[in-house]
Amino acid sequence: MTEPEIVGQGLRRSFGTTLAVDGVDLSVARGEIYGFLGPNGAGKSTVTRMLCTLLSPSGGQASVAGYDVETDADKVRLRIGVALQEAGLDPKQTGLEMLRLQGRFYGLSKADTERRLIDLRELIDIGAALEDRVATYSGGMKRRLDLALALVHNPRVLFLDEPTTGLDPTSRVRVWEEVRRLNTDLGMTVFLTTQYLEEADELADRVGIIDHGRIVAEGTPEELKRSIGTDLVIAVVDGDAEIARDALLPLPGVERVDVNGSEVTVAVSNGPESISPVAIALSEVGGGLRVRQLSLRTPTLDDVFLSVTGARLADREVDAGVAQTAEEAS
Amino acid sequence: MTTRTDATRRDPHAGDVVARHAGFANDLVSVAIRALRQIPREPEAIVPALIIPVFFFVVNVGALSGVAQATGVTDFKAFQLPVAIIFAVTGVSRASALVSDINDGYFDRLLLTPMSRPALLLGLMVADFTLVVALSVPVLILGAVVGVSFSTGFLGILAFLLLAGLWGLAFTGFPYAIALKTGNPAAVNSSFLLFFPFAFLTTSFLPQAALTGWLSTVATYNPVTYVLAALRSLLTDGWAVTPLLQGLAAILAVAAVSHMLAFLALRGRVSRG
Numbered sequence: 001m002t003e004p005e006i007v008g009q010g011l012r013r014s015f016g017t018t019l020a021v022d023g024v025d026l027s028v029a030r031g032e033i034y035g036f037l038g039p040n041g042a043g044k045s046t047v048t049r050m051l052c053t054l055l056s057p058s059g060g061q062a063s064v065a066g067y068d069v070e071t072d073a074d075k076v077r078l079r080i081g082v083a084l085q086e087a088g089l090d091p092k093q094t095g096l097e098m099l100r101l102q103g104r105f106y107g108l109s110k111a112d113t114e115r116r117l118i119d120l121r122e123l124i125d126i127g128a129a130l131e132d133r134v135a136t137y138s139g140g141m142k143r144r145l146d147l148a149l150a151l152v153h154n155p156r157v158l159f160l161d162e163p164t165t166g167l168d169p170t171s172r173v174r175v176w177e178e179v180r181r182l183n184t185d186l187g188m189t190v191f192l193t194t195q196y197l198e199e200a201d202e203l204a205d206r207v208g209i210i211d212h213g214r215i216v217a218e219g220t221p222e223e224l225k226r227s228i229g230t231d232l233v234i235a236v237v238d239g240d241a242e243i244a245r246d247a248l249l250p251l252p253g254v255e256r257v258d259v260n261g262s263e264v265t266v267a268v269s270n271g272p273e274s275i276s277p278v279a280i281a282l283s284e285v286g287g288g289l290r291v292r293q294l295s296l297r298t299p300t301l302d303d304v305f306l307s308v309t310g311a312r313l314a315d316r317e318v319d320a321g322v323a324q325t326a327e328e329a330s
Numbered sequence: 331m332t333t334r335t336d337a338t339r340r341d342p343h344a345g346d347v348v349a350r351h352a353g354f355a356n357d358l359v360s361v362a363i364r365a366l367r368q369i370p371r372e373p374e375a376i377v378p379a380l381i382i383p384v385f386f387f388v389v390n391v392g393a394l395s396g397v398a399q400a401t402g403v404t405d406f407k408a409f410q411l412p413v414a415i416i417f418a419v420t421g422v423s424r425a426s427a428l429v430s431d432i433n434d435g436y437f438d439r440l441l442l443t444p445m446s447r448p449a450l451l452l453g454l455m456v457a458d459f460t461l462v463v464a465l466s467v468p469v470l471i472l473g474a475v476v477g478v479s480f481s482t483g484f485l486g487i488l489a490f491l492l493l494a495g496l497w498g499l500a501f502t503g504f505p506y507a508i509a510l511k512t513g514n515p516a517a518v519n520s521s522f523l524l525f526f527p528f529a530f531l532t533t534s535f536l537p538q539a540a541l542t543g544w545l546s547t548v549a550t551y552n553p554v555t556y557v558l559a560a561l562r563s564l565l566t567d568g569w570a571v572t573p574l575l576q577g578l579a580a581i582l583a584v585a586a587v588s589h590m591l592a593f594l595a596l597r598g599r600v601s602r603g
Contacts, residue, residue, distance in 0.1 A: 052442060053442070053602065054438060054441060054442065054602060055602050056601075056602040056603055073602075074351070074444050077442060077443060077444040078349045078350065078351070078444050079349070080442075082439075082442045084435060084438060084439075086434075086435040087435065088434060088435030088436045088437075088438050088439035089434065089435075089436060089439075090364075090431070090434070090436045091434070092368050092371050092372070093364065093367070093368075097364075097367065101360060101363075101364055102443070104352060104356065104360040105352060105357065105360060105440070105443040105444070105445045106349040106350070106352065106443060106444070107349060107350035107351055107352040107353070107356070107444075108347060108349070112346060112347050115346065115347075116347055133371075149439070152347075153347060153349035154347040154348075154349070155349070
C-alpha cells in the first residue's frame with residue numbers, strides 16, 4: 001500500500017490565547033482530491049498554511065509528499081504547488097515575467113520554463129494580456145495566473161485555498177474543470193479548502209468538514225450524505241420548532257431530527273413514505289406551531305454540516321462576518 | 331486514481347520538469363532582476379532622489395560660498411558635490427516595495443518556494459547598490475558641468491562611485507529592518523527621518539574646524555563626516571589613504587549595525603512561529 005501523500009496527526013495551532021486548530025488528524029492518499037470544507041474562521045487556512053510550511057504547528061505533526069513539514073520543509077516546498085486564498089501576485093510585473101521568475105526559483109532551465117509556459121498558456125487563457133502588467137488583470141485572470149504559478153514546476157501535491165472565492169460562475173466552473181483535469185491527467189494530489197458546498201461535492205473524492213478547529217466529519221460526499229439518512233423532509237414552521245422534535249422522533253422511518261431556527265430537518269429512510277406522517281404529526285403538535293412549507297429532498301453536504309455542527313454553513317458565514325465586523329470596529 | 335498518458339493530455343512537458351534548488355547565486359540574481367525591473371516602473375520613487383541633491387547643491391553653493399571661503403574652503407563646489415551624492419543615495423531602497431510584497435501576499439509566495447531566505451534581502455540590496463550608483467552619475471555630471479574635477483583621475487571617479495554606493499547600501503539596512511519588522515508602509519516612510527541626523531549633523535555645510543560646540547562633537551561621532559571626508563579627498567587631495575580608510579571604516583560600522591537589524595528582522599519575518 002502506498003504511503004499517504006498528506007498526513008496530519010494531532011495538528012494544533014494557537015495564536016496567543018486563541019486555539020485556531022485543535023487536534024486535526026487527516027490522511028490524503030496519492031492522487032486524491034481532498035475537500036476541506038468549513039466556514040470562515042473554522043481553521044481551514046491555518047491547516048493549509050501549516051501543511052505548506054508557512055506556519056509551524058504548535059503541536060502534533062504533519063508530512064507532505066513523504067517529508068515532515070517541520071524538519072524537511074525545503075523538500076516539501078520542492079514538491080508542492082500552492083494557490084493561497086489571497087492571490088499573491090506582483091501588480092508591477094507582467095504575467096509572463098512572473099511565470100518565468102517562478103521557474104527560476106524552482107531551478108528550471110530557460111528551455112524547461114518556456115516549455116511549461118506553452119503548457120500553461122491554455123490554462124491561463126488570457127492571450128496577449130499575459131504580457132501586460134498584473135495590475136490590469138480582472139479577478140478571474142488573477143486567479144488563473146495564480147493557479148498557473150502554482151503549477152510551473154509540476155508539483156506532486158497542489159494546495160488550493162478557496163480557489164474560486166470571488167469568481168463568477170463561469171470562471172468557477174473553469175477552475176473546477178482544470179482541477180479535475182490536473183488530477184486525472186497528471187495524477188496530482190489536490191488539497192482543496194472551500195466554503196462552497198457544491199465545490200466540495202463536485203470535485204472532492206473525500207471531504208473533511210472542519211468547525212472550530214476540529215474535523216467533525218470525514219468521508220466521501222456520498223458517505224457523508226448517506227450518514228444522515230436516505231431522504232430529508234424539510235419543514236419551515238412558525239412557532240417554537242423545538243417542540244416538533246418529540247412529536248417526530250417516534251414516527252416509523254424517522255432516523256433523526258435537527259432543528260435550526262424555524263427549520264426542522266427530518267432524516268428518514270424513505271421520503272415518499274414518511275412525508276405524510278411527518279406532515280400530520282406536525283399539524284397535531286399544537287402549541288401554536290404552524291407549518292409554512294414542507295419539502296422532500298435528498299441530503300446535501302450542508303445537511304451534513306447541520307447535523308454535525310448544529311448550524312447551516314451559511315449561518316456560520318454570517319456569524320463569522322459579524323464577529324469579523326465587530327473585531328474590526330473594536 | 332489513474333494517470334492518463336495519451337496524446338490528448340494538455341501538459342506534454344510537465345513530466346520533463348523537475349523542481350530543484352536554484353542555488354543561492356541564482357536566487358540572488360532572480361530577486362535582484364525583479365527589483366531592478368520594477369524601478370523604472372515606479373518613477374515616483376526615483377525622481378525625488380534625483381531632484382533633492384541637485385536642489386541642495388545649487389542652493390548651498392549659491393548661499394554659502396562666501397561663508398565657506400571665510401572658513402578656508404577654496405573650492406566650495408567640490409566641497410558640496412559629496413554632500414549632493416550623500417543626499418542622492420542615503421535612504422534609497424526597495425523597502426517600500428518589500429512592504430507591498432508582504433501586504434499583497436507576494437512575500438508568502440516567495441516563502442513557499444525553496445529559495446534561499448537571505449537572498450530575499452540580499453537580492454534587493456544588490457538592486458539598491460546598482461540604483462544608488464546610477465543615481466550618483468547625474469550628480470557627478472552636474473559637478474563636471476560646473477567645473478568640479480577629480481585630482482585622482484578616472485580611477486578616483488570609480489572609487490567615488492564605489493564609496494557612494496557602499497554608503498547607500500550600508501544605510502538601506504535601516505528601512506529594511508523597519509519594513510520587515512512592521513510590514514507597515516507608514517513606518518517605512520518615517521524611516522526617512524533617520525536621514526536628517528546623519529546628513530545634517532555633520533560637515534555638510536562647513537568644514538569641521540568651523541563647527542562649534544555640540545555640533546562639532548556630534549559631527550565627530552557621525553559616520554557621514556568620515557564618508558564626506560573620504561569623498562572630498564578623492565576630489566581635492568589625491569589618493570590620501572587615511573581619509574579613505576576612515577570613510578570605509580565608517581561605512582562598515584553603519585553597515586554592521588543596520589544589516590544586523592535587517593537580517594534579524596528577516597529571520598523574524600520568515601520564521602513560521
